[in-house]
Amino acid sequence: MRNNKKPDVSRVQLHSEDNKKKHVLSWIVSIVAIVVVIAASYSAYVYFKAKNAVDQTYDPSNRVEIKSGEFNGKKNFAVLLMGTDTGALNRTEKMGNTDTMILAVVNPKKKRYSLMSIPRDTMAQMVGASKFEVQKINAAYSIGGAKMAMASVSKLINVPIKxxxxVNMGGIMKMIRYVGGIDVKPTLSFEYGGYRFKKGQTTxxxxxxxxxYxxxxxxxxxxxxxxxxxxxxxxxxxxxxxxSVSSLSNLDSILESVSGNVRTNLPFSALQQIAMNYRKCANSSKSDYLHGYSVEIDGASYQVQPTKELQRVSDYVRKELGLQQEVVNNNETYQNQRNVADGFSFTSTKTQKYxxxxxxTEEGDY
Known part of the structure; x- marks a missing residue:
């Protein structure tokens, strides 16, 4: 395992992004919704091709009941967004760990969405495992699929996730080729993989x-x-x-990339409603993340989230979902209490053993 950077004991505050930036509702849901937008703008022929592509992304094994009016543009909802660069998503064997986990929360009353990042090295209980098991949160998907990933994040911060x-990032890169490349202003200067990027210079x-990048x-x-x-x-x-219109000549390739590299339990009808009814939420966003401490667990580097930080994030997400706040009481808060009792300090600047x-137990017998 590679070591993490030194722990940052500062508390991260929520920060609003510039409303003038052309953000979309969320970075993975929008990948799927791409075909919905195209379908709504062009011919019936394109619509049915788009529907067919999106139908292939649908995961019936994690089907949930969607009540009438659930995506009517007035109700709040959350989607767990995950990114991996291991293979194509239509292969039959187990997927690898998720490199990215983001909880997207859409709040139509405030006309915004929030992206809460869950660091991949976060210590968490694998909810739904056959026996008690603690791993890095990014292992949940490879162990128990989307169901375990949703359950583990849900338990970690005490919020409902349906x-x-x-998305397979490798497959999405193919889509970039199909649209003729993209122009991006790097957020910092660095070299990686034989490529050089300069901060602020359109590339x-x-x-x-x-x-x-x-x-x-x-x-x-x-x-x-x-x-x-x-x-x-x-x-x-x-x-x-x-x-864009210029990309339509490669529509078949774009749709193929979507259908082969995205999986979701949101059906086509739900994505249509999201694209149509929540457009105003795309103009404003907040971005935050669980901020923990670098620790060593059995010789491996982890991020452990302080109980106060878990409570802070839980309070914010529940408020964005229109839910009452609740005290977070789970395996992580229990482990924190036991470790602090044994001398662990969340104010130390040194990497400690945890x-x-x-x-x-589920009741938290402490």
Whole structure:
């Protein structure tokens, strides 16, 4: 395992992004919604091709009941967004770990959406495992699929999660090639994978270049969070390019990329409603992330989230969903209490060893 950067004990505040930036509702849901937008703008022939492509992204094994009016433009909802660059999503064997996990929360009353990043190295209980098991949160998808990933994040921050979307970043890079590349202004200067990027200088990127730009992690002063920013930047730029008239000549290839590299339990009808009824939410957003401490667990580097930080994030997300606040009481808060009792300090600037006590119960017997 690679070591994380030194722990940052500062508390991260929510920050609003410039409303003038052309953000989309969310970076993965919009990949799927791309074909909905195209279908709404062009012929019936294109509509049915788009519907067929989106239908192939649908995951019936994680089907949930969608009540009438659930996406009527007035109700809040959340989607767990996951990114992986391991293979195509239509292959039969187990997928790898998720490189990116973001909880997107849409709040129509405030006409905005929030993106809450979950660092990939976050210590978490694998909810739904056959026995008590603690891993990095990014392992949940490879162990128990989307169901375990949703359940584990839900339990971690005590919020209900019904919907998910996962995208294979490698496949999305193919789409970039099909639309003729994208123009991006790098957020920082660096070299990676044989490519050089200069901060603020508009750079034309093909699929390989965009993949290199979005993958770099360890030379970014913001670490994994900085990488997630760049991934969102690449995806939102791709969305704008893909729905342009100039891209229609490669429509078949674009739709093939979507159908082969995206999985979601949101059906075509729901995505249509989201695209039509929540457009005003796309103009304003907030971005935040769970901010923890670098620790060592059994010789491997992890991020452990302080109980106060879990509570802060839970309070914010529940408020955005229109839910009452509740005290977070889970395996992570239990492990924190036991470790603090044994001398662990969340104010220390040194990387400390953290112990997992396997006698946690659902009731939190402490």
């Amino acid at each position: 919907y998910y979307a996962v 034309h990127m093909g699929g390989a270049g965009a993949l290199a 979005s993958r770099m992690r360890y030379d970014d002063p913001e670490g994994d969070y900085g990488r997630q920013k760049r991934q969102r930047q690449v995806i939102t730029t791709l969305i704008q390019k893909a729905v 112990k997992i006590y396997d006698d946690y």
